[in-house]
Amino acid sequence: MATATPKASVSGAAFEPLSSAFAQNPYPAYAALRDMGEPQFFPDFDMWLVSRFDDVASIARDNSMVRSPEFFMSAEEVHEQKRLQNWLDMPHHERFVQFSMLDSDGEVHDRLRKQVFREFTPAFIARQRGMIQSFVDKLVDSLIDKGEIDFVEDLASQVPGHIIGRVLGVPDEDCPQLRGWSEKVVQFFDINRTDERKALAEQATTEFYHYLQKLMAERRAAPQEDLITRLIAAQDAGHLNEDELVSTCMLILMAGHGSTIDVLGSGMHALLRFPDQMERLRQDPGLIHTAIQEMFRFESPLPFFHRYSTTDCVVGGRAFPRGTKFGLLYGAANRDPFAFGDDAGSFDVGRNPNRHLAFGGGAHFCLGNHLARLDMEVIFTTLIKRLKSISLAEAEPQYKPGLSVRGPKALHLTLTPA
Amino acid sequence: MYRVIFVDADGQATELAANEGQSVMSVAVANGIDQILAECGGSCACGTCHCYVDEAWTGKLAAPDDSEQGMIECLMNPTERSRLTCQLKMSAALDGLVVHLPREQY
Numbered sequence: 001m002a003t004a005t006p007k008a009s010v011s012g013a014a015f016e017p018l019s020s021a022f023a024q025n026p027y028p029a030y031a032a033l034r035d036m037g038e039p040q041f042f043p044d045f046d047m048w049l050v051s052r053f054d055d056v057a058s059i060a061r062d063n064s065m066v067r068s069p070e071f072f073m074s075a076e077e078v079h080e081q082k083r084l085q086n087w088l089d090m091p092h093h094e095r096f097v098q099f100s101m102l103d104s105d106g107e108v109h110d111r112l113r114k115q116v117f118r119e120f121t122p123a124f125i126a127r128q129r130g131m132i133q134s135f136v137d138k139l140v141d142s143l144i145d146k147g148e149i150d151f152v153e154d155l156a157s158q159v160p161g162h163i164i165g166r167v168l169g170v171p172d173e174d175c176p177q178l179r180g181w182s183e184k185v186v187q188f189f190d191i192n193r194t195d196e197r198k199a200l201a202e203q204a205t206t207e208f209y210h211y212l213q214k215l216m217a218e219r220r221a222a223p224q225e226d227l228i229t230r231l232i233a234a235q236d237a238g239h240l241n242e243d244e245l246v247s248t249c250m251l252i253l254m255a256g257h258g259s260t261i262d263v264l265g266s267g268m269h270a271l272l273r274f275p276d277q278m279e280r281l282r283q284d285p286g287l288i289h290t291a292i293q294e295m296f297r298f299e300s301p302l303p304f305f306h307r308y309s310t311t312d313c314v315v316g317g318r319a320f321p322r323g324t325k326f327g328l329l330y331g332a333a334n335r336d337p338f339a340f341g342d343d344a345g346s347f348d349v350g351r352n353p354n355r356h357l358a359f360g361g362g363a364h365f366c367l368g369n370h371l372a373r374l375d376m377e378v379i380f381t382t383l384i385k386r387l388k389s390i391s392l393a394e395a396e397p398q399y400k401p402g403l404s405v406r407g408p409k410a411l412h413l414t415l416t417p418a
Numbered sequence: 419m420y421r422v423i424f425v426d427a428d429g430q431a432t433e434l435a436a437n438e439g440q441s442v443m444s445v446a447v448a449n450g451i452d453q454i455l456a457e458c459g460g461s462c463a464c465g466t467c468h469c470y471v472d473e474a475w476t477g478k479l480a481a482p483d484d485s486e487q488g489m490i491e492c493l494m495n496p497t498e499r500s501r502l503t504c505q506l507k508m509s510a511a512l513d514g515l516v517v518h519l520p521r522e523q524y
């Protein structure tokens with residue numbers, strides 16, 4: 001595998017994604033990267049960062065750009081990649097997280113996605129509306145007279161896990177522990193792969209696996225109308241093996257979990273930072289769809305994904321060899337004025353069209369996109385209807401550090417019922 | 419260059435030019451047809467580039483493959499004339515193709 005010739009890293013002050021300054025506001029650093037024009041080499045992870053909308057979109061949508069190094073590297077090269085990324089010696093993580101629909105391509109990926117895609121299509125997801133509304137109604141009932149809440153902990157984090165759990169077939173009472181496991185696994189996708197974080201991810205994967213084994217055994221004994229039961233039937237029909245079944249369940253339970261919590265938090269924060277937009281939404285609830293799209297564009301919850309090129313290619317006017325690792329910065333692309341106009345940095349609940357990249361592109365386009373948006377639609381519509389006013393009860397919400405997630409740690413609000 | 423005509427839900431028609439092999443989806447996206455969302459960019463992965471092919475043209479298209487058919491069945495309001503525009507590639511045989519746009523993709 002050809003490695004890119006190292007050059008000076010992105011100009012010192014401009015790009016420190018683990019810093020607290022970046023956590024509070026990554027967008028100036030993203031703008032500086034975009035202004036450099038061509039992709040920039042990031043030596044910490046041997047990858048070329050891509051930040052302009054056109055470049056990120058063309059890579060994301062190009063299925064010759066792959067997630068999995070196995071697709072074109074030898075076993076030794078893959079092993080070396082994993083060693084460099086501190087992804088070795090994690091037996092359960094390797095079986096169920098490092099191998100997954102997300103980290104496979106071509107025929108393997110397509111076969112796995114084919115087993116589950118129906119449950120996430122517009123028509124199927126629309127049928128979940130009643131269930132989601134009733135869950136959110138009960139949750140809001142329990143919070144509405146509290147006066148002050150932490151929107152992230154008390155509300156946002158209570159919803160996505162339960163909803164996807166119900167789609168999959170996880171009992172309600174088991175859903176809270178899914179969140180803990182998800183967070184511990186997802187944190188290890190970020191760029192600071194310490195041994196401590198590694199141990200957390202492996203431990204969480206192991207516990208998650210044992211839980212799913214138990215659940216699968218229960219469903220075999222007593223099938224239900226849920227996705228786990230359908231996946232067991234698909235396994236019996238030879239469409240996927242047991243490890244792939246476990247890996248797919250884990251991915252589905254994790255992928256949209258923290259990310260939806262994060263964009264709920266940052267979306268609410270955006271409405272509160274820009275009260276004229278909250279007012280627009282109150283006056284015209286029909287804007288909810290464009291408002292949610294704008295929340296995803298403005299604070300993309302999963303701002304960083306990678307791709308390997310399987311051919312020599314040209315990106316941003318620069319030639320790259322086969323095997324180049326690109327870091328796609330969706331958060332930067334989604335604020336590119338070349339794509340979104342001079343007001344790309346503004347939060348506009350009526351923005352339309354809004355061809356953002358928060359859900360990625362190509363064959364790996366976010367499977368759960370319709371579910372995430374429906375969760376958000378139900379939550380924001382319900383809150384705006386039932387609360388006369390929502391205001392921020394803290395000066396400056398703190399955002400999570402790192403490159404691979406974007407969302408507030410907490411969001412303290414004062415609520416006044418309608 | 420070939421012609422493709424997009425008719426919106428109110429009957430308003432827009433005629434656009436397409437290159438050999440260009441998808442109907444990419445013609446739409448390049449020319450401000452906002453009803454074609456095409457969020458995944460053409461990989462049959464999102465179901466948001468849906469159109470209803472005009473009756474005069476349904477017989478002239480090759481049948482959808484399994485992936486496209488699977489997605490079509492799961493759209494909001496599919497009919498026998500439903501296709502995903504990312505899978506329709508323009509050619510001389512389709513010069514003048516007429517497609518009808520849904521009011522909303524989801």
